[in-house]
Amino acid sequence: xxxxxxxxxxxxxxxxxxxxxxxxxxxxxxxxxxxxxxxxxxxxxxxxxxxxxxxxxxxxxxxxxxxxxxxxxxxxxxxxxxxxxxxxxxxxxxxxxxxxxxxxxxxxxxxxxxxxxxxxxxxxxxxxxxxxxxxxxxxxxxxxxxxxxxxxxxxxxxxxxxxxxxxxxxxxxxxxxxxxxxxxxxxxxxxxxxxxxxxxxxxxxxxxxxxxxxxxxxxxxxxxxxxxxxxxxxxxxxxxxxxxxxxxxxxxxxxxxxxxxxxxxxxxxxxxxxxxxxxxxxxxxxxxxxxxxxxxxxxxxxxxxxxxxxxxxxxxxxxxxxxxxxxxxxxxxxxxxxxxxxxxxxxxxxxxxxxxxxxxxxxxxxxxxxxxxxxxxxxxxx
Amino acid sequence: xxxxxxxxxxxxxxxxxxxxxxxxxxxxxxxxxxxxxxxxxxxxxxxxxxxxxxxxxxxxxxxxxxxxxxxxxx
Numbered sequence: 001x002x003x004x005x006x007x008x009x010x011x012x013x014x015x016x017x018x019x020x021x022x023x024x025x026x027x028x029x030x031x032x033x034x035x036x037x038x039x040x041x042x043x044x045x046x047x048x049x050x051x052x053x054x055x056x057x058x059x060x061x062x063x064x065x066x067x068x069x070x071x072x073x074x075x076x077x078x079x080x081x082x083x084x085x086x087x088x089x090x091x092x093x094x095x096x097x098x099x100x101x102x103x104x105x106x107x108x109x110x111x112x113x114x115x116x117x118x119x120x121x122x123x124x125x126x127x128x129x130x131x132x133x134x135x136x137x138x139x140x141x142x143x144x145x146x147x148x149x150x151x152x153x154x155x156x157x158x159x160x161x162x163x164x165x166x167x168x169x170x171x172x173x174x175x176x177x178x179x180x181x182x183x184x185x186x187x188x189x190x191x192x193x194x195x196x197x198x199x200x201x202x203x204x205x206x207x208x209x210x211x212x213x214x215x216x217x218x219x220x221x222x223x224x225x226x227x228x229x230x231x232x233x234x235x236x237x238x239x240x241x242x243x244x245x246x247x248x249x250x251x252x253x254x255x256x257x258x259x260x261x262x263x264x265x266x267x268x269x270x271x272x273x274x275x276x277x278x279x280x281x282x283x284x285x286x287x288x289x290x291x292x293x294x295x296x297x298x299x300x301x302x303x304x305x306x307x308x309x310x311x312x313x314x315x316x317x318x319x320x321x322x323x324x325x326x327x328x329x330x331x332x333x334x335x336x337x338x339x340x341x342x343x344x345x346x347x348x349x350x351x352x353x354x355x356x357x358x359x360x361x362x363x364x365x366x367x368x369x370x371x372x373x374x375x376x377x378x379x380x381x382x
Numbered sequence: 383x384x385x386x387x388x389x390x391x392x393x394x395x396x397x398x399x400x401x402x403x404x405x406x407x408x409x410x411x412x413x414x415x416x417x418x419x420x421x422x423x424x425x426x427x428x429x430x431x432x433x434x435x436x437x438x439x440x441x442x443x444x445x446x447x448x449x450x451x452x453x454x455x456x
Contacts, residue, residue, distance in 0.1 A: 046427040052435055062434065066427050080427070084434075148406055188422065193411040196422050249422050251414040258419040272441060282419045290419070298440045327441035343418070350428065356439070373435055377428050 041381035044068045044078075048378075054371035057089040057100070075114040082107045091365040092215075092324070105130045109137075119144040134163040150190040158182045166213045176209030194251035202243040210235050217322045218364070220309045227312065233323050235305075241268030257283035257290070271304030272328065282341075292339040294354070299332035306330075308362045326363045333358040337373075349378045 045067055052060040062085075068078030084107075089100030111124035119142055126137040139158040146153050160180040165171050186200040216230035245264040252258055262278040275298075282292040305321035306328050312318060337354035352375040360366055407415070414420060423429070 046425075048427050048431050050431045050435065062431055064427065064431060080430070082430075150407055190407050190415060193407050194414045196415065196420065198422060247422065249420060251417065251420055253414070256417075256419070258417075260422075274441065276440070284419070300441050333440060350425075352428075352432075358439070371439065375428065375431060377425065379425075 040070060042070050043382055045380040046377065049376050051374045052371065054369050056091060056366060056369045058086070059088075060084055060086045071114065073115070075112070075120075077112050078110070080109045080111075092326075103130060105133075132165040132167045132169075134165075136161045146187075152188045154184070154186045154188070156184045162208075164209050164213060174213070176213075178206065178208035178210065181205045194253070196249040198245075198247040198249075200243070200245040200247070202245070203240070204243075205238075205240040207238045210237060210239060211323075212325070215324050217310055217324050219318065220311045222311060222313055224309075224311075231318055231322070233325070235321055235323055235325075235328075236270070239268065239270055241266055241272075252283075255283040257281065266300075270328070272300055272302070274298065274300035288343045290341040292341065294335070294337040294339070296335035296337075296356075297332070298335075300330065302330040302362060303328040306362070308364050324364075326360055326366065329360055329363045331358060331360045331363070346382055347378070347380055349376070351376050 046065070048064045050060075050062040052058070052062075062082060064080060064082035066078055066080035068076050070076055084105040085102070086105070087100065087102040105128060107126065107128040109124060109126040111122065113120060113122040115121075122139075122141040122143070124137075124139045126135070126139075128135040128137075137158060137160045139156060141154065141156040143152060143154045145151060158181070160178075160182075162178040162180070163171075163175050164178060165175045182202065182204040184200060184202040186198055188196065188198045191197050211233045213232075215233040217233055218230050219227040221227055243264055243266045245262065248261045250259050258281070260278075260280040262276065262280075264274075264276040266272070266274045266276075276296070278294065278296040280292065280294045282290055284290050303323070305319070306323065307319070308329075310319050310322045333356055335354055335356040337352060339350055339352040341350045342348060352373075354373045354375075356371045356373070358369045358371070360368065
């Protein structure tokens with residue numbers, strides 16, 4: 001779990017994202033129309049793989065497999081397993097007197113979605129293991145119409161309990177807890193026969209050990225000289241934030257496709273604010289075959305206590321809050337992606353390739369990173 | 383966060399709430415909404431992997447799930 005060095009903090013903060021995915025594991029499989037319901041498959045097998053590599057010497061391979069079955073009377077039950085194999089020699093890692101590492105993370109999850117009258121109740125449990133990091137996640141969700149089928153309200157809550165440790169150290173000698181509470185309130189509205197609008201509000205709270213046990217902050221003297229000693233990262237034990245998102249989806253009849261526009265704003269108690277804009281276009285080329293393009297812009301400000309370098313003005317006076325976490329620094333990222341989808345009845349699949357340029361504007365160890373992400377997925381719905 | 387941001391958020395929320403019930407699509411008008419390209423949530427397994435990458439590469443990404451709806455059939 002030296003993966004923590006790479007940017008684990010974001011995983012915890014992004015509880016909303018995980019919440020969304022776990023709850024959607026069932027909701028996205030919900031019947032799409034009365035006609036579709038009668039022909040909805042009993043089983044669904046999904047195999048996915050993701051390959052990530054970047055110019056900061058991080059490589060990751062993440063295969064996953066899931067099986068879901070439609071329940072009598074509606075609803076779904078599913079299990080999913082995933083593995084991350086990461087090798088890293090990033091500046092975060094090699095700046096801590098090691099040449100790099102390889103590590104494996106294993107994750108398993110279970111989800112259930114059951115209709116109860118006009119309400120669909122969903123729940124999910126997830127467990128993730130690394131040699132020095134354990135994570136338990138539980139999510140609950142309610143989804144129901146507001147008056148007509150054109151308006152759907154969804155409420156989700158997720159609790160994550162993580163235990164942080166160190167490699168080559170027993171859990172008894174060092175382990176710290178981190179709790180994350182995330183919620184999402186979303187309202188989805190059909191605006192006519194070809195347009196859908198969604199508004200999402202997602203608050204989140206974290207408390208506990210928000211530092212990384214491997215991350216030590218370099219110190220500098222008044223004249224700018226680097227001091228010999230590093231000190232452990234230290235950040236507040238409480239963090240909360242609020243995200244507001246808008247999604248607009250429009251059908252494009254001439255190309256039998258769609259365009260989707262997303263915008264998200266985030267503001268948190270540590271002073272970080274961020275904006276995300278994403279545009280996704282899909283077009284049918286021939287029957288059962290589609291092409292797509294995606295563009296994404298991400299930008300954020302720094303945490304209030306963020307400094308490129310932490311300076312000791314007087315002996316013994318170290319800054320109370322200090323961090324070397326690049327996710328607390330100001331930066332922006334630009335992503336361009338293309339995808340291909342096919343559907344031959346029982347079998348369907350997709351290939352997605354993306355390139356992301358990230359520019360760190362005030363991070364001591366790295367100015368720029370280029371990442372390539374390739375994703376492939378196969379579906380079997382007998 | 384400046385004062386205008388929560389104000390804008392409330393205005394946006396109120397606008398959406400006011401739109402509730404304004405658009406009623408009949409079952410025979412939902413052909414386009416039920417197409418695969420109009421899935422507002424995307425594929426859950428694909429999104430799980432993608433969000434995993436985003437969550438470790440973008441400090442504050444992701445709130446668009448929360449799910450369901452769109453096709454008018456939930």
